[in-house]
Amino acid sequence: MKKIAVFTSGGDSPGMNACIRAVVRTGIYRGLEVYGINRGYEGMIEGDIKRMHSHSVSNIIQRGGTMLKSARSMEFRTPEGRKKAYDNLSALGIEGLVAIGGDGTFTGAKVFYEEFGIPTVGCPGTIDNDIYGTDFTIGFDTAVNTALDAIDKIRDTAAAHDRIFFVEVMGRDAGFIAIECGIGGGAEFVMVPETKTDLGKVVKSLKGLRKSKSSSIIVVAEGDELGNAEEIMGMIKQKIKDPTKEFKVTTLGHIQRGGTPTAQDRVLGSRCGMGAVDGLLAGKTNCMSGVMNNELVYTPFAECIGKTKPLHPDHLSLLDILSI
Numbered sequence: 013m014k015k016i017a018v019f020t021s022g023g024d025s026p027g028m029n030a031c032i033r034a035v036v037r038t039g040i041y042r043g044l045e046v047y048g049i050n051r052g053y054e055g056m057i058e059g060d061i062k063r064m065h066s067h068s069v070s071n072i073i074q075r076g077g078t079m080l081k082s083a084r085s086m087e088f089r090t091p092e093g094r095k096k097a098y099d100n101l102s103a104l105g106i107e108g109l110v111a112i113g114g115d116g117t118f119t120g121a122k123v124f125y126e127e128f129g130i131p132t133v134g135c136p137g138t139i140d141n142d143i144y145g146t147d148f149t150i151g152f153d154t155a156v157n158t159a160l161d162a163i164d165k166i167r168d169t170a171a172a173h174d175r176i177f178f179v180e181v182m183g184r185d186a187g188f189i190a191i192e193c194g195i196g197g198g199a200e201f202v203m204v205p206e207t208k209t210d211l212g213k214v215v216k217s218l219k220g221l222r223k224s225k226s227s228s229i230i231v232v233a234e235g236d237e238l239g240n241a242e243e244i245m246g247m248i249k250q251k252i253k254d255p256t257k258e259f260k261v262t263t264l265g266h267i268q269r270g271g272t273p274t275a276q277d278r279v280l281g282s283r284c285g286m287g288a289v290d291g292l293l294a295g296k297t298n299c300m301s302g303v304m305n306n307e308l309v310y311t312p313f314a315e316c317i318g319k320t321k322p323l324h325p326d327h328l329s330l331l332d333i334l335s336i
């Protein structure tokens with residue numbers, strides 16, 4: 013293998029730049045020519061591909077976002093789109109790919125590999141932490157800390173006014189961000205898609221809590237089955253039936269995707285990036301380079317996207333215990 017290309021796809025996450033940097037520099041260190049594809053599968057289809065050098069990735073490790081930009085491509089879902097992408101890659105003689113992204117990225121990479129056979133290794137880049145085959149995804153730690161910082165600030169004002177705050181965090185269909193910033197932020201409740209919330213129980217406890225605590229923070233994962241934070245707040249407000257209580261909603265949104273990556277995300281991104289290149293050189297393909305139990309491991313794309321990563325049961329117990 014002489015030429016490889018790297019791209020980022022789907023929602024960006026802090027630490028993707030560290031991962032790109034590691035792919036480029038590991039590739040060069042191992043004697044490869046490395047190319048960068050702009051805007052994920054979109055750029056692959058358009059032939060927006062450039063040669064990368066060691067200096068191309070200077071001064072990016074501390075930056076959020078992705079220097080290669082990202083996109084969610086509809087055209088890559090079509091056989092015609094994928095054929096165009098393949099033609100562009102083969103015109104440049106690209107023999108291996110590193111795909112940095114989440115489950116959508118790996119779904120595309122798997123189909124593409126099975127159709128055209130260009131060896132591909134993925135790196136788990138998403139704030140959601142919902143990828144099987146790695147203990148943490150690149151960007152998750154930064155997103156949790158960003159949300160936590162916001163929750164700490166909200167608590168100051170919540171306490172000053174004795175208010176009940178509903179804070180909605182990202183995570184798509186997974187509750188990892190919600191549960192970690194809920195535990196770290198001392199939330200009274202955390203609502204996650206993985207477990208069914210008994211609203212009656214929440215209302216009863218909130219009424220009780222209000223006697224002993226000046227403020228309450230309820231963290232709501234955006235994918236919760238009961239609805240978004242605004243809707244859940246409405247249901248609870250109706251059941252509490254106390255006009256003296258003030259309820260507020262804060263949706264943190266895309267703030268969770270930006271910002272300077274934490275040390276953990278920079279190191280994880282770097283390890284996974286190096287692992288992806290070394291994996292390609294060792295003949296691995298159709299799999300992801302992740303870190304489990306502090307070891308680099310390769311997991312087939314089929315498992316990464318097909319298996320659900322569960323919340324840790326200790327985290328669920330902690331929420332119950334610590335909110336009394």
Ligand code: F6P
Pocket residue numbers: 023114138139140182183184234269
């Ligand atoms: O997958 C990352 C993520 O930030 C999710 O947490 C969120 O649901 C989604 O992407 C938002 O996507 P977009 O930026 O396309 O609105």
